[in-house]
Amino acid sequence: MLDIAADLVTWCRDGRDFAVATVVAVHGSAPRPPGAALAVDRAGTVLGSVSGGCVEGAVYELCREAIADGTPRTERFGYSDADAFAVGLTCGGAIEILITPVLAGTPARPPFAAALGAAADGTPAALARIAAGPRELLGGALLLGPDGSRSGTLGDAGTLDGPAAAEAAALLRQGRTGTVRLATATGPVTLLVESVAPPPRMLVFGAVDFATALVRAGAFLGHRVTVCDARPVFATPERFPGAHEVVVDWPHRYLERQRTDERTVICVLTHDAKFDIPLLTRALRMPAAYIGAMGSRRTHADRLRRLREAGVPEHQLARLRSPVGLDLGAVTPEETALSIAAEIVAVRRGGSGAPLTGTTVPIHHSPAVGSAHDGGSPALPARPQPRAA
Incomplete structure (x- = not known):
């Protein structure tokens, strides 16, 4: 309604x-x-x-x-x-x-x-x-x-209102x-x-060409998009006109000041260890719907090694989606942004990421009726990633 x-x-x-x-x-x-x-x-x-x-x-x-x-x-x-x-x-x-x-x-x-x-x-x-x-x-x-205040009643002498x-x-x-x-x-x-609820947040770290396209995709999906980079020459509103906010700061330091929730999307596009490791160490401890990091498979393997050395436990590492995106054969920044956006939607909605043609997977996914504490959409299985990432 x-x-x-x-x-x-x-x-x-x-x-x-x-x-x-x-x-x-x-x-x-x-x-x-x-x-x-x-x-x-x-x-x-x-x-x-x-x-x-x-x-x-x-x-x-x-x-x-x-x-x-x-x-x-x-x-x-x-x-x-x-x-x-x-x-x-x-x-x-x-x-x-x-x-x-x-x-x-x-x-x-x-x-x-x-x-x-x-x-x-x-x-x-x-x-x-x-x-x-x-x-x-x-x-x-x-x-x-949002403060817990109530108005109205479900009847039954108010016994249902609390639960x-x-x-x-x-x-x-x-x-x-x-x-x-x-x-x-x-x-x-x-x-x-x-x-x-307010629009979900998308935090994009790394003011690179891929970020320009991803900002547009995130805004199109209804996110409130923030771009953060420590380099002032790259992190400018002129380069990211679709962003709601462009911040010049070290990514991990900016993230420490933020409150994330179960709808927040975090995309790390810096693929530079001096930014990635302190940023992901914090991000993987925070509530988020999606945490993805760009980089080759070799970069990802090195990133996992460094995160383990930093003390990140395996259950937190399992939340990280890297290389980022679905396998669309993406090459250009726009195509790569589409592959990332597609994965974000699939994770949010519980999709498999598989083609609908020639399969029997549902076209419309019906949320299961049950407790609101069930934890949201299931994670996607591991899949091949875009060649551009």
């Missing part, structure tokens, strides 16, 4: 009644991820999409019904010989939808409005709703701020939207958490 917040926040301010259909889970090949939403107001105006066009007509009618009777509901759309063309979901997958009426004067309206306002402003927040469980719990909403807030906080720290299961006295419930 928060993906259409900029428009929905206006509906709230105007006092409109509306219903939101939100993708809770996808199975197999489905076009939109959890959190994707379609909203319909009482006049029939539509925003957003839950399937890229496949089931929008049926979902539209469910939203109109929810506005009319004020009752939340869930629906599953799947591919079968009987219903595939009836609803248009011919891609072979299935989606689960939560339809929530957001009506003026109802208890859920304030947390919804606050969540939409936070999303529109880019303020960190997480909105939790019950996506599966007793019908009487489906209409509640709980908003969690739900803990799970929502974990997803908010990772900037993730997804589902978790909660155990209750009356049985399990599934919680949908939608997170609003």
